[in-house]
Amino acid sequence: MTWDRLAYQPYFSSSAANVGYGLWSHDIVGGDGSDPELFLRWIQWGAWSSIFRTHDRGMSSGGCQVNENGCNLLFPWDLPQDLFVHARFALQTRSRLIPYIYTATYKMHKSLKSFLRPMYWDFPKDTDSFKACTIDGEMSQYMFGDEMFIAPVVSPSDPDTKLATKKVRLDKEQSDDLDCIAL
Amino acid sequence: MTNQLCLSIRSSPRSSLRSPQIFIPSGTWVHEATSTNYIGPAHVTLSVPLSSTPQFVKRGAVIPMRPKTTGATYASAISPFEALEFHIYDLRSSGGTTVYEDDGSSTSYYDSDDFSILKFKYTFSNGVFEAKLTHDKVRLDDGLEESDGILRTHKSNLYLLLRSS
Numbered sequence: 001m002t003w004d005r006l007a008y009q010p011y012f013s014s015s016a017a018n019v020g021y022g023l024w025s026h027d028i029v030g031g032d033g034s035d036p037e038l039f040l041r042w043i044q045w046g047a048w049s050s051i052f053r054t055h056d057r058g059m060s061s062g063g064c065q066v067n068e069n070g071c072n073l074l075f076p077w078d079l080p081q082d083l084f085v086h087a088r089f090a091l092q093t094r095s096r097l098i099p100y101i102y103t104a105t106y107k108m109h110k111s112l113k114s115f116l117r118p119m120y121w122d123f124p125k126d127t128d129s130f131k132a133c134t135i136d137g138e139m140s141q142y143m144f145g146d147e148m149f150i151a152p153v154v155s156p157s158d159p160d161t162k163l164a165t166k167k168v169r170l171d172k173e174q175s176d177d178l179d180c181i182a183l
Numbered sequence: 184m185t186n187q188l189c190l191s192i193r194s195s196p197r198s199s200l201r202s203p204q205i206f207i208p209s210g211t212w213v214h215e216a217t218s219t220n221y222i223g224p225a226h227v228t229l230s231v232p233l234s235s236t237p238q239f240v241k242r243g244a245v246i247p248m249r250p251k252t253t254g255a256t257y258a259s260a261i262s263p264f265e266a267l268e269f270h271i272y273d274l275r276s277s278g279g280t281t282v283y284e285d286d287g288s289s290t291s292y293y294d295s296d297d298f299s300i301l302k303f304k305y306t307f308s309n310g311v312f313e314a315k316l317t318h319d320k321v322r323l324d325d326g327l328e329e330s331d332g333i334l335r336t337h338k339s340n341l342y343l344l345l346r347s348s
Contacts, residue, residue, distance in 0.1 A: 045236070086234045097248055099284075100247050102283060103247065106292075107283075123208040132208075139205075140203075141206060144238075147240055148238055148239060148246070150236065150237065150239075151203060152236050153203060153231055
């Protein structure tokens with residue numbers, strides 16, 4: 001699973017409202033686990049989407065066969081601890097939002113108006129709302145019920161704004177990668 | 184014997200920010216993470232840390248939530264809302280919301296109208312805040328009359344316990 005697949009999700013799910021498909025779920029997977037940031041962002045998008053469903057052994061995914069279990073098995077608690085706390089926050093927030101989400105789903109049942117829908121449904125006079133969710137995920141916004149809109153992050157961190165951490169190594173070996181000072 | 188101190192400067196994607204451009208539609212919107220008001224239509228660029236998912240709530244809206252409880256990391260409507268929080272995104276002279284509830288599992292809401300709609304309304308004038316909880320319909324065994332509502336305004340973190348009985 002790759003970032004561009006995640007970037008496509010908000011566009012796909014919100015556009016589905018245009019053909020009356022209001023509860024479209026998606027496989028929350030982390031690929032082979034090599035990119036925990038992708039997994040975290042997928043969980044966050046899932047927490048603020050119609051259906052939150054982490055992936056299973058591939059039973060629902062047809063031909064997904066990457067190992068003997070079907071698809072990869074990854075769970076939120078498989079994330080490294082520093083990212084797990086953010087995943088947990090997203091899951092807890094979704095749990096806390098259930099009264100809002102469940103009520104919005106009931107309104108959808110009565111009105112046939114999807115609660116996850118494109119921005120231009122609510123703001124047709126704002127022409128930029130038609131560009132607020134793009135197929136490449138450059139913008140990824142959608143209405144989430146009548147009272148809020150969400151702009152999930154669907155691309156990896158900007159290398160220009162990375163914060164640096166200092167890792168101290170005590171090592172006799174010199175390396176071109178290391179800035180060394182004599183003690 | 185170690186005779187050198189070597190510093191490896193490793194840029195960490197886990198502590199980095201994402202700065203997407205976000206379109207703010209007409210109206211005033213409250214950015215959940217910072218409680219900052221944004222007035223649309225406009226485009227803004229936000230710095231979004233890994234902990235955050237940008238959520239914007241209409242100013243004046245009341246969002247019904249339930250309190251965070253230990254272990255409730257999953258989302259299910261099967262258990263009744265034993266307590267509710269009403270998050271008011273900027274107090275106004277009046278406002279409100281509704282909360283729908285059913286048994287969370289069967290189709291009895293459809294087959295036999297077994298559901299409940301709780302109405303929350305408040306007024307705020309001359310420094311006096313009044314809130315009222317009423318029901319449109321109560322058919323559930325677990326009527327919400329016995330439930331508590333925890334009320335807080337979004338900005339002040341003021342918690343009020345409302346008892347509807």
